Amino acid sequence: MLSYALIGGIMYGLYFGLVGMGLNLIFGVMRMINLAHGDFIMLGAFLTYWLYYLFGFNPLIVIPISIVVFLVFGFLMYYVFVPKLLHSKDPEMLSFILFFGVSQVIEAIIILFFGNNQISVPSTIFAKLFNVSTFTLFGNTFPISWLVVSVACIVAFVLIYVYFFYTKLGYATRAIMANRHEALVSGIDVNKVSAIAFGVGIAAASLAGVMGFFMIGAAFPSMGTDLTTISFTIIVLGALGNPLGTVIGGLIYGVAIMLMQTYFSSWTNVLPYLLLIFVILIKPEGLLGKAVRNV
Amino acid sequence: MRKFSALIVFLFLFVVGFSGIAMSKEAPKYIKVGTLYASSGPFAKPSTAEFKGLNFWVHYVNSKGGVYVKAFHKRIPVKLVAYDDQSSTATATTLYNQLITQDHVNILVADFGSVLTSVAVPLAKVHKILLFDVTGTGSKFFTPDNPYIVLCSLPTSGRWPYTLADFIISEKINRIAIVYSSNDFDQSQAVTLHNKLKKAGVDIVYYHAVPSNTSNYSIILHNIKAKNPNAVIEFGYPNNDIAFLQNLESSGLKFNMVFTVFPGQLFKLLKANVGVKALSYGYTYPTPPLLRYNKVNLGMGIDKFEKEFEKYSGKTPNFLNIAGYNVGLIIQKTLETSKKFNQLAFRKAIAGFSGKAFTLDGLFKVNKEGAQIGEMLPVAQFVPRGQGLKMNIVYPPSMKTAKAVYPAP
Amino acid sequence: MYRKKGIIYGLGITLLVIVLFIFLPNIYNNTSFLFNLMLYMALAEGLNIIYGFTGYLPFGYVGFFGAGAYSAALAILFLHFPPLIAVLVGGIGAFLIGIIFIPLLKLSGAYFAIANLAASQALYYIVANPNLEKITQGPYGISLANIYNPQVSYYVMLSILAFSMVTVIFIRFSDYGLALLSIKEDRVSASLAGINVPRERSIAWGLSSFIAGLSGGVYAWYVAVFYPTTVFSLEISVFVIVFVLFGGIGTLVGPLIGSLVLYSFYNFIGISTPQYFQLSYGLLIIIFALFIPNGILSIFEKRGIHVP
CATH class of the missing domain: 3.40.50.2300 (Response regulator)
Known part of the structure; x- marks a missing residue:
């Protein structure tokens, strides 16, 4: 039972690393809390469902589509909202309520167009595609969809890593994360680089939506709020403002949830929050964060 | 203004x-x-x-x-x-x-x-x-x-599982696993069922609450399997039931009897989300329009x-x-x-x-306090028929339309 | 001089609000709306104390509200306290939770907001846990139907609102308030200037949690039947924060106006055009955040009208 919970928790945690990734990226670059983060995950799920039922697309095909669609969407959204916000007295707090408004609007629009339903793509879709329904790891049997999701998450993390450390754009992004003002002075097109990062953040969220059916069950219009809260937990557990730290946060979250489900199932929900408070009090910059903040 | x-x-x-x-x-x-x-x-x-x-x-x-x-x-x-x-x-x-x-x-x-x-x-x-x-x-x-x-x-x-308990007892099914979402609606059902079965001497091998927003039951299912029960009863909200049935199907685990609440109330929603196969041989409380x-x-x-x-x-x-x-x-x-x-x-x-x-x-029929006591919820089982599902009422005997297929093939 | 005038204006406004809410039920007898309006006003003022004057954004403010509701309810159910005293117990319960959470004040900015959110969620899951059914009644919720009294609890709510307003007036126009604002501006120089930073902000934190707890207590009494989800709903936090920001932080009138305008709007679109309710509310918030970022009161301030 223990090894099952641990291995399952790691796979579950990889997925939750992806769930928190976009929120952390946007926070890192813009110092803004995207309260609509969970709603973009929801949008990704609805896009997947829609393409599956209209054209029979496999979620694996939806991945590139959703990345492109939401990258562009996020890029444009940045220019509509963020420059104006940054000029205000307290952008960190104002963004908080702005994105609350965005989240309300997204949920309302989805309900107006798609109705208020739970939706799913079949959980066995990968089993049919690869013609195996389960796989075995160290004597424990898991659904094949978990493997697919885990691999997709790892690929996403590698791509984000490459974007950060092996491209000029990533270099500029990191410069902005370190200090927005200095980056501006040193001639980086801060707005454009931030807009791309914003797009990547939204795209990562939508990707979590595409994969969500296989890890967190059916999707529905009001699922966003819960996911945003969980994402907060994860990014603080990992490292606030450091996107790759999110992976660690996700893994801690995933393993903790699975262990709790195994041994104290009714307390499952409390643990991540207690863990979070504990971590934040002893090491507020997150487990992986550098001690740069003056607290 | x-x-x-x-x-x-x-x-x-x-x-x-x-x-x-x-x-x-x-x-x-x-x-x-x-x-x-x-x-x-x-x-x-x-x-x-x-x-x-x-x-x-x-x-x-x-x-x-x-x-x-x-x-x-x-x-x-x-x-x-x-x-x-x-x-x-x-x-x-x-x-x-x-x-x-x-x-x-x-x-x-x-x-x-x-x-x-x-x-x-x-x-x-x-x-x-x-x-x-x-x-x-x-x-x-x-x-x-x-x-x-x-x-x-x-x-x-709290009255919902009355017939379900009788069904389990009359079929002499032993070793029951109950997992329920921790909310008023599901917990009261779990408590009733637990007490009724205990009284009749039925072994309950797993009895746990999970948070109402639980969306992944894979580990829980695995833990239940480790106790080797004959019947798994899951009390949840529609979201829980969907996640539970989806996870059950993709896990490849098999149980002789699986009961969930909402297929009998929101059949179309459940069918659209979990598919015919995941519901086959499953049990539920049927309500109209499944009950005619x-x-x-x-x-x-x-x-x-x-x-x-x-x-x-x-x-x-x-x-x-x-x-x-x-x-x-x-x-x-x-x-x-x-x-x-x-x-x-x-x-x-x-x-x-x-x-x-x-x-x-x-x-x-209501009692003095206004609570409903007339309606009661029978137990039904879905069996595959062609591409779809047929619902049989398996308990109580007065409403029975077919014998329960137990254990599920 | 400025201070004295401010205090007089402030008390005048408080009096006006009291008179208004005493007479309003005669012309508009949906007292639940009026009650909720007062509730949000009091919560907004309470949040204003910590957020407006110290810059700490308590994302999980609802935790105190819920703690207050449950403390009051348990005081009634187990100790058989009269409701009025139970409401006070609600305030004290939340205050104690506030003291437990004081270490969170070591954090700043978003860290604090998130940690506070987590703290309130943890509280919620503990209260709602079926293992604590004997104490909190877990997910079954609380019924105080025996002592249900919407008339009296209405006036108790009004006095809590008045209390929260007077507290804000006091803070705004006292040396203590100045000390808080200086901490908000720059923590280090404030402490160099001899201000006991941890003490001052802990007092504000305690007051803020006390007001939320009182409000929670009287809310429990007013609705009489409630579930953990009812009193720990994150929506309450978000509403209050939005109301305060909409009105203008750090003032007495801002949170009141924010609650009045947005909560009325929220209710009346809910009644007149329910199908576009959420959409219009969301759009309103976006427009406001983009174009009136410093709150409604900033429009007056720009024209040189100072509002207490």
Whole structure:
């Protein structure tokens, strides 16, 4: 039972690393809390469902589509909202309520167009595609969809890593994360680089939506709020403002949830929050964060 | 700002105008039925479905010239006043009060479920208006000192597993696993089932609560399997049931018996989300329209209702549509039989036909406290037939349509 | 001089609000709306104390509200306290929770907001846990139907609102308030200037949690039947924060105006055009955040009208 919970928790945690990734990226670059983060995950799920039922697309095909669609969407959204916000007295707090408004609007629009339903793509879709329904790891049997999701998450993390450390754009992004003002002075097109990062953040969220059916069950219009809260937990557990730290946060979250489900199932929900408070009090910059903040 | 104050003035006039009508002793022009629904938030789906059923009833009686009101010896059209509470109890409190104090509705109907009904219970009591509770099955609502509540469409949740327990005992199934979501609705079912089985000497090998927003049961299923039970009973909300059944199918695990709550109430939703295979040989509480009550003495039978409802909304009805319609029928019967047009007379009239009225939702029977005790939920099993599923009622013997396929192949 | 005038204006406004809410039920008898309005006003003022004057954004403010509701309810159910005293117990319960959470004040900015959110969620899951059914009644919720009294609890709510307003007036126009604002501006120089930073902000934190707890207590009494989800709903936090920001932080009138305008708007669109309710509310918030970022009061301030 223990090894099952641990291995399952790691796979579950990889997925939750992806769930928190976009929120952390946007926070890192813009110092803004995207309260609509969970709603973009929801949008990704609805896009997947829609393409599956209209054209029979496999979620694996939806991945590139959703990345492109939401990258562009996020890029444009940045220019509509963020420059104006940054000029205000307290952008960190104002963004908080702005994105609350965005989240309300997204949920309302989805309900107006798609109705208020739970939706799913079949959980066995990968089993049919690869013609195996389960796989075995160290004597424990898991659904094949978990493997697919885990691999997709790892690929996403590698791509984000490459974007950060092996491209000029990533270099500029990191410069902005370190200090927005200095980056501006040193001639980086801060707005454009931030807009791309914003797009990547939204795209990562939508990707979590595409994969969500296989890890967190059916999707529905009001699922966003819960996911945003969980994402907060994860990014603080990992490292606030450091996107790759999110992976660690996700893994801690995933393993903790699975262990709790195994041994104290009714307390499952409390643990991540207690863990979070504990971590934040002893090491507020997150487990992986550098001690740069003056607290 | 001008628009806003105009709105206030308008509302004010509106309220004054209508309270004037309600005050008069003569037969009202309309029977005002007030209710709430949730267009968004966690209860939106079931709430809007129920609301649609009630709307259908209003539409239908009005097409016949209204509902017959015995107190005035004539038919009076029904007017539905409905507000959106967004699944928020704080908003619901305000809006229930709006219905009672501003709109002076004649009949007050609760929103879906225990959470949104809860705030209406004390309000109705203090304003002395009878609350037609549709599906708010919370045990705390029904107290001897409160005549102002009647539960119309479901038994209180603690009674739900009565037949399920009997079924398990009569089939001599031993080693039971129970996993339930930690909310009022599911926990009360789990407690009842647990106690009944324990009393009959059935072994319960797994008995755990999970948070209501649990969306992944893979590990839990694995842990249950480790206890090697014959039957797995999962009490949850629709989301939980969907996740549970999906995870069960993709895990490749097999159990002799699997029971979930919502396939019997929201069959189409569950089928669309988990597929035919995941439901095959599964058990549930069947409710109309899966249960076909055609011998009724109040309102339409299920066949006719399905036809009329499809004409009205273009969709086949689900259980919650029926629950919404059913509450309309109870209101109709109340007005038809109540000698006086006041709230306590309504309650008295209901006591008069309780135990005698049979609707497409089953026998309507309430106890002194207003809780539903007439309807009971049988146990049904889905068996594959062609590309789809057939539902067999397997317990109680009086309603049985086929023998349970146990263990599941 | 400025201070004295401010205090007089402030008390005048408080009096006006009291008179208004005493007379309003006569012309508009949906008292639940009025009650909720007062509730949000009091919560907004309470949040204003910590957020407006110290810059700490308590994302999980609802935790105190819920703690207050449950403390009051348990005081009634187990200790058979009269409701009025139970409301006070609600305030004290939340205050104690506030003291437990004091270490969170070591955090700044978003860290604090998130940690506070987590703390309130943890509280919620503990209260709602079925293992604690004997104490909190777990997911079954609380019923106080025996002592349900919407009239009296209405006036108790009004006095809590008045209390919260007077507290804000006191803070705004006292040396203590100046000390808080200097901490908000720059923590280090404030402490160099001899201000006991941890003490001052802990007092503000305690006051803020106390007001939320009182409000929670009286809310429990007013609705009489409630579930853990009802009183720990994150929506309450978000609403209050939005109301305060909309009105203008750090003032007495801002939170009141924010609650009045947005909560009325929220209710009246809910009644008139429910189908576009959420959409219009969301759009309103976006427009406001983009174009009136410093709150409604900033429009007056720009024209040279100072509002207490």
